[in-house]
Amino acid sequence: MADEVVLLNSLASPFGMRERITIAEKGIKYEPRDEDLKTKSSLLLQMNPVHKKVLDWFHTNPLLPSDPYQRAEARFWADYVDKKIYGVGKKIIFPSNGEENEVAKKEFIEALRLLEEQLGEKTYFGGNDLGFVDIALIPFYTSFKDFETFGSLNVESECPKFIAWVNRCLQKESVAESLPDQHKVHEFIAGIRKKLGIELSRFRFELNGHSKVPLVILNVFSEYKVWEIKYSTSRFRLGEEKALEGKREDDSQRENMESEVRQRE
Template sequence: MAEEVKVFRTWSSSFALRVIWALKLKGVEFDTIYEDLSNKSPLLLQYNPIYKKVPVLVHNGKVICESLVILEYIDETWKQNPLLPEDPHQQANARFWAKFGDDKVLQSIVGDVLMKEGKELEEGVLASLENLKYLEEEIRGKKFFGGETIGLADIALGWLAYYLGIFEEILGLILIDQEKFPSLAAWKQEFANAPIIHENWPDRDKLVNKFVAMREAKLGKEAPK
Protein backbone atom coordinates (compact mmCIF):
# COMPACT_ATOMS: atom_id res chain seq x y z
CA MET A 1 0.00 0.00 0.00
CA ALA A 2 1.34 3.41 -0.97
CA GLU A 3 2.27 5.82 1.78
CA GLU A 4 0.26 9.00 2.17
CA VAL A 5 2.61 11.96 2.45
CA LYS A 6 1.21 15.47 2.14
CA VAL A 7 2.85 18.84 2.71
CA PHE A 8 0.78 21.93 3.43
CA ARG A 9 2.78 24.97 2.40
CA THR A 10 2.64 28.42 0.80
CA TRP A 11 4.51 29.33 -2.39
CA SER A 12 6.87 31.66 -0.53
CA SER A 13 7.53 30.14 2.91
CA SER A 14 11.19 29.35 3.55
CA PHE A 15 10.08 27.18 6.50
CA ALA A 16 7.98 25.00 4.20
CA LEU A 17 10.89 24.79 1.74
CA ARG A 18 12.88 22.96 4.41
CA VAL A 19 10.34 20.14 4.37
CA ILE A 20 10.33 19.99 0.56
CA TRP A 21 14.13 19.80 0.46
CA ALA A 22 14.29 17.10 3.13
CA LEU A 23 11.69 14.88 1.43
CA LYS A 24 13.39 15.30 -1.95
CA LEU A 25 16.83 14.53 -0.49
CA LYS A 26 15.30 11.34 0.94
CA GLY A 27 13.59 10.50 -2.35
CA VAL A 28 10.14 10.45 -0.72
CA GLU A 29 7.10 10.96 -2.97
CA PHE A 30 4.61 13.51 -1.63
CA ASP A 31 1.61 15.64 -2.54
CA THR A 32 1.71 19.40 -2.09
CA ILE A 33 -1.26 21.43 -0.84
CA TYR A 34 -0.78 25.17 -1.29
CA GLU A 35 -2.39 27.38 1.33
CA ASP A 36 -3.43 31.02 1.23
CA LEU A 37 -2.71 32.26 4.74
CA SER A 38 -5.16 35.14 4.34
CA ASN A 39 -7.87 32.51 3.76
CA LYS A 40 -6.73 29.38 5.60
CA SER A 41 -8.37 26.09 4.68
CA PRO A 42 -10.48 24.18 7.24
CA LEU A 43 -7.97 21.30 6.92
CA LEU A 44 -5.00 23.51 7.88
CA LEU A 45 -6.89 24.86 10.89
CA GLN A 46 -7.85 21.30 11.85
CA TYR A 47 -4.30 19.97 11.47
CA ASN A 48 -2.54 22.92 13.14
CA PRO A 49 -5.09 24.52 15.48
CA ILE A 50 -2.42 25.97 17.80
CA TYR A 51 -0.20 27.92 15.38
CA LYS A 52 -2.53 27.91 12.34
CA LYS A 53 0.41 28.10 9.94
CA VAL A 54 2.51 26.12 7.47
CA PRO A 55 4.34 23.85 7.06
CA VAL A 56 2.29 20.83 8.11
CA LEU A 57 3.31 17.27 7.22
CA VAL A 58 0.65 14.55 7.08
CA HIS A 59 2.06 11.03 6.98
CA ASN A 60 -0.47 8.18 6.82
CA GLY A 61 -2.97 10.29 8.76
CA LYS A 62 -0.45 11.44 11.38
CA VAL A 63 0.04 15.20 11.59
CA ILE A 64 3.39 16.86 12.36
CA CYS A 65 3.79 20.65 12.71
CA GLU A 66 6.73 23.08 12.98
CA SER A 67 9.50 22.81 10.39
CA LEU A 68 12.41 21.76 12.63
CA VAL A 69 10.23 19.11 14.30
CA ILE A 70 9.10 17.90 10.86
CA LEU A 71 12.74 17.61 9.71
CA GLU A 72 13.56 15.35 12.64
CA TYR A 73 10.45 13.24 12.00
CA ILE A 74 11.43 12.85 8.33
CA ASP A 75 14.96 11.83 9.34
CA GLU A 76 13.69 9.25 11.83
CA THR A 77 11.06 7.84 9.46
CA TRP A 78 13.09 7.56 6.26
CA LYS A 79 16.62 6.46 7.09
CA GLN A 80 18.23 6.98 3.64
CA ASN A 81 20.48 10.04 3.21
CA PRO A 82 20.49 10.96 6.92
CA LEU A 83 20.15 14.62 7.90
CA LEU A 84 21.69 14.07 11.34
CA PRO A 85 25.01 12.33 12.06
CA GLU A 86 25.18 9.20 14.25
CA ASP A 87 27.33 10.81 16.94
CA PRO A 88 25.13 12.26 19.74
CA HIS A 89 27.37 15.30 20.25
CA GLN A 90 27.36 16.11 16.53
CA GLN A 91 23.57 15.68 16.53
CA ALA A 92 23.26 18.15 19.40
CA ASN A 93 25.55 20.56 17.55
CA ALA A 94 23.41 20.41 14.41
CA ARG A 95 20.26 21.06 16.45
CA PHE A 96 21.96 23.98 18.19
CA TRP A 97 22.86 25.73 14.92
CA ALA A 98 19.43 25.09 13.44
CA LYS A 99 17.82 26.73 16.49
CA PHE A 100 20.39 29.55 16.52
CA GLY A 101 19.49 30.19 12.89
CA ASP A 102 15.81 30.65 13.74
CA ASP A 103 16.11 32.40 17.10
CA LYS A 104 19.00 34.74 16.33
CA VAL A 105 19.98 34.96 12.64
CA LEU A 106 16.50 34.98 11.11
CA GLN A 107 15.09 37.23 13.83
CA SER A 108 17.86 39.81 13.52
CA ILE A 109 17.86 39.92 9.70
CA VAL A 110 14.11 39.85 9.07
CA GLY A 111 12.75 41.39 12.25
CA ASP A 112 15.47 43.96 12.98
CA VAL A 113 16.82 44.79 9.50
CA LEU A 114 14.22 44.14 6.79
CA MET A 115 11.36 45.53 8.86
CA LYS A 116 13.17 48.57 10.29
CA GLU A 117 14.60 51.87 9.12
CA GLY A 118 16.94 54.58 10.39
CA LYS A 119 18.76 53.98 13.67
CA GLU A 120 16.85 50.75 14.41
CA LEU A 121 17.95 49.33 11.05
CA GLU A 122 21.59 50.26 11.78
CA GLU A 123 21.40 48.49 15.15
CA GLY A 124 19.80 45.48 13.46
CA VAL A 125 22.62 45.31 10.92
CA LEU A 126 25.23 45.27 13.71
CA ALA A 127 23.37 42.49 15.55
CA SER A 128 22.99 40.51 12.30
CA LEU A 129 26.70 40.79 11.49
CA GLU A 130 27.53 39.57 15.00
CA ASN A 131 25.31 36.51 14.50
CA LEU A 132 26.76 35.83 11.05
CA LYS A 133 30.27 35.85 12.56
CA TYR A 134 29.33 32.82 14.65
CA LEU A 135 28.14 30.99 11.53
CA GLU A 136 31.36 31.95 9.69
CA GLU A 137 33.44 30.41 12.50
CA GLU A 138 31.32 27.25 12.55
CA ILE A 139 31.43 26.63 8.77
CA ARG A 140 35.13 27.47 8.33
CA GLY A 141 37.03 24.53 6.80
CA LYS A 142 33.82 22.61 6.01
CA LYS A 143 31.77 22.19 2.84
CA PHE A 144 28.46 22.06 4.72
CA PHE A 145 27.48 22.51 8.35
CA GLY A 146 26.81 18.77 8.28
CA GLY A 147 30.29 18.02 6.87
CA GLU A 148 30.51 16.69 3.30
CA THR A 149 26.76 16.39 2.73
CA ILE A 150 23.73 18.62 3.33
CA GLY A 151 22.37 18.09 6.84
CA LEU A 152 19.79 19.45 9.26
CA ALA A 153 21.62 22.71 10.01
CA ASP A 154 22.19 23.39 6.30
CA ILE A 155 18.50 22.94 5.53
CA ALA A 156 17.51 25.13 8.51
CA LEU A 157 19.90 27.89 7.42
CA GLY A 158 19.28 27.35 3.71
CA TRP A 159 17.10 30.45 3.32
CA LEU A 160 20.31 32.52 3.60
CA ALA A 161 21.41 31.18 0.22
CA TYR A 162 18.50 32.84 -1.62
CA TYR A 163 16.22 34.98 0.52
CA LEU A 164 19.10 36.99 1.99
CA GLY A 165 20.09 38.22 -1.49
CA ILE A 166 16.51 39.43 -1.98
CA PHE A 167 16.56 41.29 1.35
CA GLU A 168 19.95 42.82 0.48
CA GLU A 169 18.59 43.98 -2.88
CA ILE A 170 15.54 45.59 -1.26
CA LEU A 171 17.65 47.35 1.39
CA GLY A 172 20.61 48.24 -0.85
CA LEU A 173 23.19 46.69 1.48
CA ILE A 174 25.33 43.56 1.70
CA LEU A 175 25.40 41.48 4.89
CA ILE A 176 27.38 38.42 3.76
CA ASP A 177 30.37 40.12 2.21
CA GLN A 178 32.87 37.85 0.41
CA GLU A 179 35.83 39.41 2.27
CA LYS A 180 34.32 39.42 5.76
CA PHE A 181 32.58 36.05 5.47
CA PRO A 182 34.50 33.97 2.89
CA SER A 183 33.49 30.57 4.29
CA LEU A 184 29.82 31.51 4.68
CA ALA A 185 29.76 32.99 1.16
CA ALA A 186 31.28 29.77 -0.23
CA TRP A 187 28.72 27.67 1.69
CA LYS A 188 25.85 29.80 0.30
CA GLN A 189 27.05 29.10 -3.24
CA GLU A 190 27.63 25.40 -2.60
CA PHE A 191 24.21 24.94 -1.02
CA ALA A 192 22.34 26.97 -3.65
CA ASN A 193 24.00 25.00 -6.47
CA ALA A 194 22.80 21.60 -5.24
CA PRO A 195 20.16 20.57 -7.84
CA ILE A 196 17.44 19.60 -5.33
CA ILE A 197 17.89 22.98 -3.64
CA HIS A 198 17.91 25.40 -6.57
CA GLU A 199 15.18 23.53 -8.49
CA ASN A 200 12.74 24.41 -5.72
CA TRP A 201 13.42 28.10 -5.10
CA PRO A 202 10.30 30.30 -5.44
CA ASP A 203 10.12 32.93 -8.19
CA ARG A 204 12.58 35.71 -7.31
CA ASP A 205 10.58 38.64 -8.69
CA LYS A 206 7.46 37.51 -6.86
CA LEU A 207 9.44 37.27 -3.61
CA VAL A 208 10.91 40.76 -4.09
CA ASN A 209 7.39 42.17 -4.56
CA LYS A 210 6.08 40.26 -1.55
CA PHE A 211 8.82 41.44 0.83
CA VAL A 212 8.74 45.04 -0.45
CA ALA A 213 4.98 45.08 0.25
CA MET A 214 5.52 43.53 3.72
CA ARG A 215 8.21 46.08 4.56
CA GLU A 216 6.10 49.04 3.40
CA ALA A 217 3.05 47.79 5.29
CA LYS A 218 5.10 47.32 8.47
CA LEU A 219 6.85 50.68 8.27
CA GLY A 220 3.64 52.43 7.25
CA LYS A 221 1.89 51.17 10.35
CA GLU A 222 4.73 52.22 12.60
CA ALA A 223 5.29 55.62 11.03
CA PRO A 224 4.42 58.55 13.33
CA LYS A 225 1.22 60.43 12.44
Protein backbone atom coordinates in the same frame (compact mmCIF):
# COMPACT_ATOMS: atom_id res chain seq x y z
CA MET B 1 2.81 7.84 -2.74
CA ALA B 2 2.43 11.35 -4.17
CA ASP B 3 -1.32 11.13 -3.65
CA GLU B 4 -0.79 10.27 0.04
CA VAL B 5 1.69 12.98 1.10
CA VAL B 6 0.60 16.61 0.89
CA LEU B 7 2.80 19.58 1.84
CA LEU B 8 0.97 22.83 2.54
CA ASN B 9 3.25 25.80 2.15
CA SER B 10 3.51 29.56 1.70
CA LEU B 11 5.88 31.04 -0.88
CA ALA B 12 8.16 33.08 1.39
CA SER B 13 8.15 30.73 4.37
CA PRO B 14 11.71 29.57 5.22
CA PHE B 15 10.14 26.89 7.38
CA GLY B 16 8.30 25.45 4.40
CA MET B 17 11.51 25.58 2.35
CA ARG B 18 13.22 23.50 5.03
CA GLU B 19 10.54 20.84 4.74
CA ARG B 20 10.77 20.70 0.95
CA ILE B 21 14.55 20.24 1.09
CA THR B 22 14.20 17.59 3.81
CA ILE B 23 11.62 15.65 1.83
CA ALA B 24 13.77 15.84 -1.31
CA GLU B 25 16.87 14.65 0.57
CA LYS B 26 14.91 11.67 1.84
CA GLY B 27 13.58 10.84 -1.61
CA ILE B 28 9.93 11.16 -0.64
CA LYS B 29 7.41 11.97 -3.35
CA TYR B 30 4.73 14.44 -2.36
CA GLU B 31 2.09 16.82 -3.64
CA PRO B 32 2.96 20.50 -2.98
CA ARG B 33 0.12 22.93 -2.35
CA ASP B 34 0.65 26.67 -1.98
CA GLU B 35 -1.59 28.25 0.63
CA ASP B 36 -3.22 31.66 0.44
CA LEU B 37 -2.95 32.62 4.10
CA LYS B 38 -5.81 35.10 3.77
CA THR B 39 -8.26 32.41 2.72
CA LYS B 40 -6.93 29.25 4.33
CA SER B 41 -7.98 25.99 2.70
CA SER B 42 -10.24 23.51 4.47
CA LEU B 43 -7.34 21.03 4.59
CA LEU B 44 -5.11 23.52 6.42
CA LEU B 45 -7.86 24.32 8.91
CA GLN B 46 -8.54 20.62 9.37
CA MET B 47 -4.89 19.87 10.07
CA ASN B 48 -4.39 22.69 12.62
CA PRO B 49 -4.19 22.96 15.54
CA VAL B 50 -2.83 19.66 16.85
CA HIS B 51 -4.86 18.21 19.70
CA LYS B 52 -3.58 14.65 19.58
CA LYS B 53 -0.35 12.72 19.28
CA VAL B 54 1.76 13.34 16.19
CA LEU B 55 3.58 10.30 14.82
CA ASP B 56 7.26 10.43 13.95
CA TRP B 57 8.01 9.03 10.52
CA PHE B 58 11.47 7.51 10.62
CA HIS B 59 12.93 7.42 7.14
CA THR B 60 16.24 6.79 5.44
CA ASN B 61 19.06 9.33 4.98
CA PRO B 62 19.27 10.73 8.53
CA LEU B 63 20.11 14.43 8.67
CA LEU B 64 21.39 14.40 12.24
CA PRO B 65 24.61 12.56 13.16
CA SER B 66 24.46 9.48 15.39
CA ASP B 67 27.08 10.82 17.80
CA PRO B 68 25.31 12.54 20.76
CA TYR B 69 27.73 15.47 20.92
CA GLN B 70 27.58 16.15 17.18
CA ARG B 71 23.80 15.80 17.26
CA ALA B 72 23.54 18.33 20.09
CA GLU B 73 25.93 20.63 18.23
CA ALA B 74 23.77 20.52 15.09
CA ARG B 75 20.63 21.33 17.08
CA PHE B 76 22.42 24.19 18.82
CA TRP B 77 23.48 25.84 15.55
CA ALA B 78 20.04 25.33 13.98
CA ASP B 79 18.56 27.15 16.99
CA TYR B 80 21.22 29.85 16.57
CA VAL B 81 20.05 30.30 12.97
CA ASP B 82 16.46 30.80 14.12
CA LYS B 83 17.47 33.41 16.70
CA LYS B 84 20.22 35.30 14.90
CA ILE B 85 19.36 34.96 11.20
CA TYR B 86 15.57 34.72 11.18
CA GLY B 87 15.01 36.80 14.31
CA VAL B 88 17.48 39.58 13.50
CA GLY B 89 16.74 39.44 9.77
CA LYS B 90 13.14 40.50 10.43
CA LYS B 91 14.44 43.69 12.04
CA ILE B 92 16.36 44.53 8.86
CA ILE B 93 13.35 44.06 6.61
CA PHE B 94 10.80 45.51 9.04
CA PRO B 95 12.74 47.98 11.24
CA SER B 96 10.97 50.24 13.71
CA ASN B 97 13.46 53.03 13.01
CA GLY B 98 16.81 53.75 11.37
CA GLU B 99 18.79 53.10 14.53
CA GLU B 100 17.31 49.63 14.98
CA ASN B 101 18.08 48.88 11.33
CA GLU B 102 21.77 49.71 11.79
CA VAL B 103 22.04 47.68 15.00
CA ALA B 104 20.30 44.72 13.35
CA LYS B 105 22.61 44.83 10.32
CA LYS B 106 25.68 44.74 12.52
CA GLU B 107 24.31 41.86 14.59
CA PHE B 108 23.27 39.98 11.44
CA ILE B 109 26.73 40.18 9.85
CA GLU B 110 28.39 39.17 13.12
CA ALA B 111 26.14 36.11 13.23
CA LEU B 112 27.00 35.16 9.63
CA ARG B 113 30.71 35.52 10.32
CA LEU B 114 30.43 33.28 13.36
CA LEU B 115 28.66 30.73 11.15
CA GLU B 116 31.48 31.08 8.61
CA GLU B 117 33.92 30.30 11.41
CA GLN B 118 31.89 27.26 12.43
CA LEU B 119 31.79 26.04 8.81
CA GLY B 120 35.56 26.38 8.48
CA GLU B 121 36.97 24.44 5.55
CA LYS B 122 34.13 21.91 5.48
CA THR B 123 31.98 21.55 2.36
CA TYR B 124 28.81 21.70 4.44
CA PHE B 125 28.11 22.25 8.11
CA GLY B 126 27.46 18.53 8.31
CA GLY B 127 30.81 17.68 6.70
CA ASN B 128 30.83 16.22 3.20
CA ASP B 129 27.06 15.82 3.09
CA LEU B 130 24.21 18.31 3.37
CA GLY B 131 22.93 18.14 6.93
CA PHE B 132 20.56 19.51 9.55
CA VAL B 133 22.24 22.93 9.95
CA ASP B 134 22.61 23.44 6.19
CA ILE B 135 18.89 22.83 5.70
CA ALA B 136 18.02 25.15 8.58
CA LEU B 137 20.13 28.00 7.14
CA ILE B 138 19.97 27.89 3.34
CA PRO B 139 16.31 29.08 2.98
CA PHE B 140 17.31 32.54 4.23
CA TYR B 141 19.39 32.98 1.08
CA THR B 142 16.09 33.78 -0.65
CA SER B 143 15.80 36.96 1.44
CA PHE B 144 19.19 38.40 0.48
CA LYS B 145 17.60 40.70 -2.09
CA ASP B 146 15.31 42.03 0.64
CA PHE B 147 18.27 42.69 2.93
CA GLU B 148 19.99 44.59 0.13
CA THR B 149 16.93 46.56 -1.00
CA PHE B 150 15.34 47.38 2.34
CA GLY B 151 18.42 47.34 4.56
CA SER B 152 21.26 48.39 2.22
CA LEU B 153 23.09 45.23 3.28
CA ASN B 154 25.24 43.40 0.73
CA VAL B 155 25.84 39.94 2.20
CA GLU B 156 28.00 38.86 -0.74
CA SER B 157 30.63 41.53 -0.09
CA GLU B 158 30.47 41.16 3.70
CA CYS B 159 30.60 37.36 3.91
CA PRO B 160 32.21 35.81 0.77
CA LYS B 161 32.83 32.44 2.45
CA PHE B 162 29.17 32.23 3.33
CA ILE B 163 28.24 32.92 -0.30
CA ALA B 164 30.62 30.17 -1.44
CA TRP B 165 28.74 27.78 0.86
CA VAL B 166 25.42 29.01 -0.59
CA ASN B 167 26.63 28.24 -4.11
CA ARG B 168 27.65 24.72 -3.07
CA CYS B 169 24.20 24.16 -1.59
CA LEU B 170 22.52 25.41 -4.76
CA GLN B 171 24.37 22.75 -6.73
CA LYS B 172 22.30 20.19 -4.85
CA GLU B 173 19.12 19.32 -6.73
CA SER B 174 17.20 18.99 -3.47
CA VAL B 175 18.03 22.62 -2.63
CA ALA B 176 17.84 24.23 -6.07
CA GLU B 177 14.38 22.81 -6.77
CA SER B 178 13.03 23.57 -3.29
CA LEU B 179 13.87 27.27 -3.00
CA PRO B 180 11.65 29.88 -4.67
CA ASP B 181 13.10 32.58 -6.89
CA GLN B 182 14.56 35.50 -4.93
CA HIS B 183 12.63 38.01 -7.02
CA LYS B 184 9.31 36.31 -6.21
CA VAL B 185 10.13 36.36 -2.51
CA HIS B 186 11.14 40.02 -2.81
CA GLU B 187 7.83 40.91 -4.48
CA PHE B 188 5.98 39.04 -1.74
CA ILE B 189 7.80 40.89 1.07
CA ALA B 190 7.53 44.23 -0.74
CA GLY B 191 3.79 43.64 -0.99
CA ILE B 192 3.54 43.16 2.76
CA ARG B 193 5.49 46.37 3.41
CA LYS B 194 3.21 48.24 1.01
CA LYS B 195 0.05 46.90 2.63
CA LEU B 196 1.23 48.08 6.03
CA GLY B 197 0.99 51.57 4.58
CA ILE B 198 2.52 53.49 7.49
CA GLU B 199 5.91 53.94 9.14
CA LEU B 200 6.77 50.94 11.28
CA SER B 201 7.86 53.27 14.07
CA ARG B 202 4.19 54.13 14.62
CA PHE B 203 3.28 50.55 15.59
CA ARG B 204 2.98 49.65 19.23
CA PHE B 205 5.52 47.09 20.41
CA GLU B 206 5.27 43.83 22.25
CA LEU B 207 8.16 41.78 23.63
CA ASN B 208 8.84 38.71 21.49
CA GLY B 209 11.47 36.55 23.15
CA HIS B 210 14.77 38.42 23.00
CA SER B 211 13.72 40.96 20.38
CA LYS B 212 11.14 43.71 20.02
CA VAL B 213 9.18 43.57 16.79
CA PRO B 214 5.98 45.47 15.88
CA LEU B 215 2.93 43.53 17.05
CA VAL B 216 1.31 43.60 13.62
CA ILE B 217 4.50 42.18 12.08
CA LEU B 218 4.54 39.40 14.63
CA ASN B 219 1.03 38.49 13.59
CA VAL B 220 2.02 38.37 9.93
CA PHE B 221 5.11 36.25 10.48
CA SER B 222 3.33 33.82 12.77
CA GLU B 223 1.16 32.90 9.80
CA TYR B 224 4.19 32.09 7.69
CA LYS B 225 5.15 29.32 10.08
CA VAL B 226 1.98 27.35 9.35
CA TRP B 227 2.68 24.20 7.36
CA GLU B 228 1.51 20.66 7.57
CA ILE B 229 2.01 17.29 5.92
CA LYS B 230 -0.65 14.63 5.64
CA TYR B 231 0.35 10.99 5.26
CA SER B 232 -2.60 8.63 4.72
CA THR B 233 -4.75 9.02 7.85
CA SER B 234 -1.79 9.75 10.13
CA ARG B 235 0.19 12.92 10.57
CA PHE B 236 3.87 13.17 11.10
CA ARG B 237 6.63 15.72 11.41
CA LEU B 238 9.92 15.94 9.59
CA GLY B 239 13.14 17.52 10.80
CA GLU B 240 13.46 15.44 13.97
CA GLU B 241 15.50 12.26 13.73
CA LYS B 242 15.36 9.06 15.70
CA ALA B 243 17.84 8.72 18.58
CA LEU B 244 15.38 10.41 20.94
CA GLU B 245 16.87 8.41 23.75
CA GLY B 246 19.94 10.66 23.60
CA LYS B 247 18.03 13.92 24.09
CA ARG B 248 19.09 14.46 27.70
CA GLU B 249 22.72 14.05 26.74
CA ASP B 250 22.16 16.40 23.80
CA ASP B 251 20.73 19.07 26.12
CA SER B 252 23.73 18.86 28.40
CA GLN B 253 26.15 19.19 25.47
CA ARG B 254 24.13 22.08 24.09
CA GLU B 255 24.37 24.02 27.36
CA ASN B 256 28.14 23.65 27.24
CA MET B 257 28.27 24.93 23.66
CA GLU B 258 26.04 27.90 24.45
CA SER B 259 28.57 28.91 27.09
CA GLU B 260 31.43 28.53 24.58
CA VAL B 261 29.67 30.65 21.94
CA ARG B 262 28.89 33.42 24.43
CA GLN B 263 32.59 33.61 25.18
CA ARG B 264 33.44 33.81 21.45
CA GLU B 265 30.94 36.57 20.62
